[in-house]
Amino acid sequence: xxxxINRIKEFNMKxxxxxxxxxxxxxxxxxIEAGELLECFQWDNNFNLENVKDExxxxxxxxxxxxxxxxxxxxxxxxxxxxxxxKRYDVEHSKGNSKKYTEF
Amino acid sequence: xxxxINRIKEFNMKxxxxxxxxxxxxxxxxxIEAGELLECFQWDNNFNLENVKDExxxxxxxxxxxxxxxxxxxxxxxxxxxxxxxKRYDVEHSKGNSKKYTEF
Amino acid sequence: xxxxINRIKEFNMKxxxxxxxxxxxxxxxxxIEAGELLECFQWDNNFNLENVKDExxxxxxxxxxxxxxxxxxxxxxxxxxxxxxxKRYDVEHSKGNSKKYTEF
Amino acid sequence: xxxxINRIKEFNMKxxxxxxxxxxxxxxxxxIEAGELLECFQWDNNFNLENVKDExxxxxxxxxxxxxxxxxxxxxxxxxxxxxxxKRYDVEHSKGNSKKYTEF
Numbered sequence: 001x002x003x004x005i006n007r008i009k010e011f012n013m014k015x016x017x018x019x020x021x022x023x024x025x026x027x028x029x030x031x032i033e034a035g036e037l038l039e040c041f042q043w044d045n046n047f048n049l050e051n052v053k054d055e056x057x058x059x060x061x062x063x064x065x066x067x068x069x070x071x072x073x074x075x076x077x078x079x080x081x082x083x084x085x086x087k088r089y090d091v092e093h094s095k096g097n098s099k100k101y102t103e104f
Numbered sequence: 105x106x107x108x109i110n111r112i113k114e115f116n117m118k119x120x121x122x123x124x125x126x127x128x129x130x131x132x133x134x135x136i137e138a139g140e141l142l143e144c145f146q147w148d149n150n151f152n153l154e155n156v157k158d159e160x161x162x163x164x165x166x167x168x169x170x171x172x173x174x175x176x177x178x179x180x181x182x183x184x185x186x187x188x189x190x191k192r193y194d195v196e197h198s199k200g201n202s203k204k205y206t207e208f
Numbered sequence: 209x210x211x212x213i214n215r216i217k218e219f220n221m222k223x224x225x226x227x228x229x230x231x232x233x234x235x236x237x238x239x240i241e242a243g244e245l246l247e248c249f250q251w252d253n254n255f256n257l258e259n260v261k262d263e264x265x266x267x268x269x270x271x272x273x274x275x276x277x278x279x280x281x282x283x284x285x286x287x288x289x290x291x292x293x294x295k296r297y298d299v300e301h302s303k304g305n306s307k308k309y310t311e312f
Numbered sequence: 313x314x315x316x317i318n319r320i321k322e323f324n325m326k327x328x329x330x331x332x333x334x335x336x337x338x339x340x341x342x343x344i345e346a347g348e349l350l351e352c353f354q355w356d357n358n359f360n361l362e363n364v365k366d367e368x369x370x371x372x373x374x375x376x377x378x379x380x381x382x383x384x385x386x387x388x389x390x391x392x393x394x395x396x397x398x399k400r401y402d403v404e405h406s407k408g409n410s411k412k413y414t415e416f
Binding site: 019038057070082 | 163
C-alpha cells in the first residue's frame with residue numbers, strides 16, 4: 001500500500017497537479033467517479049467488470065490523495081469508524097436487517 | 105491493510121449483512137457517502153476535519169467491501185489504472201494543467 | 209411545462225422504456241447526471257455553458273419522470289418544501305449566512 | 313411554475329443567499345441532494361414516499377436556482393435535449409432496450 005501511495009504522489013508531483021488537489025476538488029472528484037461507477041449499474045445488474053474496476057480504482061485514488069493531502073492515516077480513520085459502528089450497530093439489534101442505527 | 109479488511113469482513117459477517125452488499129447496493133452506498141463528504145464543502149472551504157474523516161472512512165469501507173465482493177485486488181486495480189493514466193497523461197502534455205486527456 | 213412533461217412521457221412510451229424507470233433506477237440516474245454536471249466544475253470555474261445546459265436538462269428530465277412515476281405534483285412538492293424551509297430558516301437567523309438549521 | 317420560481321428567488325433574496333449560489337456550489341448541492349434521494353433506495357425498494365418527495369423537491373429547487381442564475385430557460389433546455397435524444401435514440405434501435413446510444 002505504501003508503495004502504491006508513493007507511486008500516486010510521484011505521478012501527481014511530476015505533472016504539478018498538486019495545485020488542483022484541494023480537499024474540495026478531491027471531494028468533487030470522488031463524487032464524479034462514484035457517479036461513473038453507479039452508471040455501471042444504472043438499469044440492471046449486468047455490469048461490465050472491467051468498467052467497475054476502472055471506476056473503483058479512480059475512487060480509491062482520489063480518496064488516497066485526499067487522505068495524504070489532509071495528513072490522514074487511512075487505516076486509522078477506517079478503524080476509528082469501525083469502532084464507532086460497532087457501538088452504533090451492536091450485533092443484537094442489527095443482525096440480519098439493514099436498519100439505520102437512528103431507527104433502533 | 106489485510107488486518108483491516110478482515111476486520112470489515114468479520115464485522116459484516118457477524119451482522120449477516122452480506123445479503124445487502126450486492127455490487128449495485130455498494131455502488132449506491134459509495135455515492136451516498138460521497139455526497140455526505142461533499143456536504144463538508146458545500147458552501148465554502150471551512151470544513152470540519154472530523155466530519156471529513158468520518159465520510160472518507162465510509163467511502164473507503166464500502167469501496168473495500170465492493171472490491172472483496174468482486175474478488176478484486178485493490179492494489180492491482182489501482183496500479184493498473186495508474187499504468188493507463190501514465191499513457192493518457194504523459195508529462196509533456198499534462199504538466200501544470202488540468203485538461204482531460206480527450207482534449208489533447 | 210405540461211406540454212414538456214407530455215413530450216417526455218410520449219418519448220419514453222414509444223421506446224417502451226417505462227420498464228426501466230423504476231423509482232430506484234431513476235434515483236440512480238439523477239445521481240449519475242448530477243456527477244456529470246459536477247464534472248463541469250471539477251477543477252475550476254471556467255465551465256462550458258453548453259455542457260452545463262446538457263447535464264442540467266438531464267437532471268430535470270429524470271426528476272420529472274420520477275415525479276410522474278410516483279404521481280407527484282412537481283409544484284406541490286416544491287412549495288411544500290419551501291413552506292418547511294421558511295420555518296427552518298427564518299430570516300432573522302439565516303440572513304447572510306449559510307448555516308444549516310440544525311446549527312441554530 | 314413562474315410563481316414558484318419567483319417564490320424561490322424571493323426566499324433567497326430575503327436571506328441574502330445569492331452570494332452562496334455560485335454555479336459550482338449549486339452543482340455540489342444538487343449532488344448532495346441526489347445522494348440523499350438515493351439513500352431512500354440504498355438497500356431495497358421499500359422507500360418512504362415522504363422522504364422521496366422531500367429530497368426530490370430539493371433537487372428541483374437547486375436545479376431551478378442554477379437555471380435562473382445562468383439565465384437559462386428550463387423548458388428550452390429540456391426540449392433541446394429531447395431533440396438531441398430523439399436523434400440519438402431513434403425508436404427502431406432503442407425500443408425495449410436500455411442500451412446507450414454509443415453502443416448502437
